[in-house]
Amino acid sequence: MDNALLFDARARVLADLQARHHATAAAVSVLEDAVAQRKWWAEQWPEGKSYVAGLVAQDVQDALFETVGRWPMCLECDPEAPVHALYIQPDLGGPDPVWVCEESGEVVAPLGGLG
Numbered sequence: 845m846d847n848a849l850l851f852d853a854r855a856r857v858l859a860d861l862q863a864r865h866h867a868t869a870a871a872v873s874v875l876e877d878a879v880a881q882r883k884w885w886a887e888q889w890p891e892g893k894s895y896v897a898g899l900v901a902q903d904v905q906d907a908l909f910e911t912v913g914r915w916p917m918c919l920e921c922d923p924e925a926p927v928h929a930l931y932i933q934p935d936l937g938g939p940d941p942v943w944v945c946e947e948s949g950e951v952v953a954p955l956g957g958l959g
């Protein structure tokens with residue numbers, strides 16, 4: 845297993861947490877758990893490595909949803925519009941994961957590029 849890949853996944857998700865002021869100790873701990881889980885997963889299925897970063901982002905998103913709420917929110921659309929979130933595309937987590945607005949379907953940023 846290529847650890848650089850996991851460091852990259854961790855760095856990208858952490859950058860997006862920080863970009864939205866969501867990098868609390870609890871969120872970083874969720875991120876560490878997600879990276880550890882996906883490390884195990886990618887060791888079982890090495891061909892899955894191009895999906896790891898997006899899957900870690902989805903894992904963190906799911907875990908935060910159960911505790912602090914939705915992350916990341918869309919800041920691209922009309923501020924008058926009801927608040928809504930972004931999701932990872934492709935849904936499988938990769939390759940080349942991007943954040944997409946759940947309302948407009950527009951690509952907002954690559955994973956790690958919300959700042």
Ligand SMILES: [Zn+2]
Binds near residue numbers: 920928
């Ligand atoms: Zn939007």
